[in-house]
Amino acid sequence: MGEPEPWWRVDLGAQHAVYAVTVTNHRDCCWENLLGAQVHVGDSLVDHGKRNPICGVILDSGPGSASTVCCNGLPGRYVSIIIPGREDFLVLCEVEVTVQSCVPPPGVPGGETGNAGSRGVGDGGVTRVPKLVGTRTAVPGRTVTLCHCECPEPLSPSPAQNLALWRPAAQSSTAGGAGSAINAVDGNRDGNWHRGSCSQTEREPEPWWTVDLGWRRAVAAVLVRNRLDCCWHRLKGARVHVGDSLAGHGTNNPVCGTITDTGPGSTSTVCCHGLRGRYVTVTIPGREERLSLCEVEVVEHGCAALPGAQNVALGRPAAQSSLLDAGSGAGNAVDGNQDGNWEHGSCAHTAEEPEPWWRVDLGARHAVYAVTVTNRRDCCWERLKGAQVHVGDSLVDHGKRNPICGIITDANPGSTSTICCHGLRGRYVTILIPEREAALALCEVEVLRQGCAPLPGAPNVARERWATQSSTSTGAGAAANAVDGKRDGVWQRGSCSHTRREPEPWWSVDLGGRRAVAAVLVKNRQDCCWQRLRGAQVHVGDAPGERGRDSPICGTITDAGPGSLSTVCCHGLRGRYVTVTVPEREEQLTLCEVEVYGVTPEL
Numbered sequence: 179m180g181e182p183e184p185w186w187r188v189d190l191g192a193q194h195a196v197y198a199v200t201v202t203n204h205r206d207c208c209w210e211n212l213l214g215a216q217v218h219v220g221d222s223l224v225d226h227g228k229r230n231p232i233c234g235v236i237l238d239s240g241p242g243s244a245s246t247v248c249c250n251g252l253p254g255r256y257v258s259i260i261i262p263g264r265e266d267f268l269v270l271c272e273v274e275v276t277v278q279s280c281v282p283p284p285g286v287p288g289g290e291t292g293n294a295g296s297r298g299v300g301d302g303g304v305t306r307v308p309k310l311v312g313t314r315t316a317v318p319g320r321t322v323t324l325c326h327c328e329c330p331e332p333l334s335p336s337p338a339q340n341l342a343l344w345r346p347a348a349q350s351s352t353a354g355g356a357g358s359a360i361n362a363v364d365g366n367r368d369g370n371w372h373r374g375s376c377s378q379t380e381r382e383p384e385p386w387w388t389v390d391l392g393w394r395r396a397v398a399a400v401l402v403r404n405r406l407d408c409c410w411h412r413l414k415g416a417r418v419h420v421g422d423s424l425a426g427h428g429t430n431n432p433v434c435g436t437i438t439d440t441g442p443g444s445t446s447t448v449c450c451h452g453l454r455g456r457y458v459t460v461t462i463p464g465r466e467e468r469l470s471l472c473e474v475e476v477v478e479h480g481c482a483a484l485p486g487a488q489n490v491a492l493g494r495p496a497a498q499s500s501l502l503d504a505g506s507g508a509g510n511a512v513d514g515n516q517d518g519n520w521e522h523g524s525c526a527h528t529a530e531e532p533e534p535w536w537r538v539d540l541g542a543r544h545a546v547y548a549v550t551v552t553n554r555r556d557c558c559w560e561r562l563k564g565a566q567v568h569v570g571d572s573l574v575d576h577g578k579r580n581p582i583c584g585i586i587t588d589a590n591p592g593s594t595s596t597i598c599c600h601g602l603r604g605r606y607v608t609i610l611i612p613e614r615e616a617a618l619a620l621c622e623v624e625v626l627r628q629g630c631a632p633l634p635g636a637p638n639v640a641r642e643r644w645a646t647q648s649s650t651s652t653g654a655g656a657a658a659n660a661v662d663g664k665r666d667g668v669w670q671r672g673s674c675s676h677t678r679r680e681p682e683p684w685w686s687v688d689l690g691g692r693r694a695v696a697a698v699l700v701k702n703r704q705d706c707c708w709q710r711l712r713g714a715q716v717h718v719g720d721a722p723g724e725r726g727r728d729s730p731i732c733g734t735i736t737d738a739g740p741g742s743l744s745t746v747c748c749h750g751l752r753g754r755y756v757t758v759t760v761p762e763r764e765e766q767l768t769l770c771e772v773e774v775y776g777v778t779p780e781l
Contacts, residue, residue: 184268185226185260190275193221196249199233199257202272205242211269212236214581215261217247219254227258232566235581235602241730242271244752263579340365341397342389342458342476349387350427351380353468362471363389369406369443369472376405376472385469386461388428395478396596397450400434400458403473406443412470414440416462418448421455428459443472454588491538491607491625498536499576502527502617508536511620518555518592518621525554525621534618535576535610543571544627546599549583549607552622555592561616563589567597570604577608592621638663640687640756640774646723647685651676651766660769661687667704667741667770674703674770683767684759686726693776695748698732698756701771704741710768712738714760716746719753726757741770
């Protein structure tokens with residue numbers, strides 16, 4: 179029966195760095211009960227684990243949904259799932275815990291280095307609870323990118339933007355004209371030195387290589403491709419540094435990690451967990467060696483800025499728990515000014531008190547993509563560490579009961595923290611410092627509304643994939659025409675699919691594997707008959723062909739103007755097949771292009 183704040187917990191047997199928790203929902207009924215459930219990871223059994231840190235909140239509660247909550251290496255022995263703040267049932271059909279891939283090898287002091295090539299044993303590094311097994315080294319040459327969550331299919335090659343591609347690079351020396359530093363950022367992972375795509379220094383004490391990213395970035399991971407044809411052992415023990423200094427050619431910057439997998443053609447992923455800097459340096463410390471790099475890729479941490487993203491908090495009404503003085507009002511944090519010096523009058527600031535809070539009213543319910551928080555820079559910046567960001571529709575307890583997007587961990591001077599909310603819906607955004615007495619200072623808070631416009635360069639994963647449809651009107655209306663890469667909306671030019679007039683026509687594309695779908699773009703006919711597409715539904719799931727009509731619905735096409743290009747947001751809905759159907763009427767279905775974009779970055 180229903181009960182107040184029901185909970186479930188698993189004992190992993192020992193402390194682990196938890197990468198992600200995947201929860202499979204009930205599919206035959208009552209699936210909405212899981213919405214807003216919190217996932218906690220930690221070592222405490224106090225209050226059944228409810229006091230442990232929160233990884234995230236379950237936002238997808240469709241029938242049989244599999245929600246992946248990213249924990250980014252949060253350490254703990256116990257994983258608890260609770261439904262906070264209400265009386266309900268908690269039904270879990272499966273819970274899977276993925277081990278963090280970037281775990282420091284045994285005996286490394288301070289945990290500064292990590293073996294990025296290790297993962298949980300089993301398909302994709304996932305292990306079903308309660309049995310949690312160990313880790314092993316990935317196959318040489320296999321890219322293992324499990325450091326940053328948006329949240330991936332483990333072991334998927336990263337389509338995320340490579341910040342280092344064709345950026346200026348330098349190295350300590352060059353071995354021959356073919357070993358230039360720029361070869362390591364040319365986008366070519368060929369590990370054969372003789373094909374001219376690897377950098378290489380002379381044999382020398384502590385050789386180094388560095389790339390200038392152009393400005394300061396939060397780095398999630400650095401991928402390093404080793405030589406394949408010979409000499410791969412030379413890279414063993416190489417360190418990756420990230421920072422803003424060129425002193426010592428960047429070798430004085432903080433260390434992300436150390437390369438331990440040096441098999442032939444290995445691709446090592448060194449996790450930097452958001453370490454910020456303009457320069458990425460690879461060096462071999464403490465010995466004379468040659469440094470050869472066949473590709474270096476740098477993946478950014480956090481939520482990539484959406485094209486044309488709108489800050490829906492700007493100028494909106496704000497409130498806070500108290501005032502430090504008359505010039506520290508809550509509205510200062512939404513005035514559009516990111517100045518981190520409190521004396522300049524653009525920071526909100528409470529008095530020192532138990533659990534201070536700040537809140538903005540967005541005026542209407544929004545699907546929140548990310549919340550960006552700018553910290554104070556002139557003093558006291560450490561106070562913001564551990565602050566929680568909540569999004570929801572309730573004002574109970576000043577919004578503290580609303581679901582948590584995430585926690586601010588970067589509390590450096592003037593830091594700008596981006597908390598990814600992945601479409602969590604709500605009218606109010608609340609920031610609070612829990613369970614301690616402190617002052618809360620916010621120099622700017624930006625709330626980015628969820629969108630799903632494809633990022634520049636994002637791949638259309640439907641292009642030239644296998645497509646089928648319920649019928650074909652003429653030989654020129656084949657299903658494949660809708661994935662030929664052409665958006666031409668004139669039927670006579672032969673680039674549109676077309677069914678016969680029939681009850682509930684459908685069209686489907688096989689993506690070749692299960693994807694987390696961000697958006698589906700549908701191009702309408704422009705020469706005539708465009709109104710036929712009105713009300714068409716876009717489905718994503720694992721059922722092919724006609725059965726795809728029963729898969730979960732992303733959305734409905736409402737713009738059926740001549741040649742309209744409709745973007746249907748799927749918010750990470752997972753499936754192998756994308757199906758477009760016209761429900762509940764007899765119609766002809768014409769599609770002049772269907773483009774499918776995965777969640778980016780899908781690491």
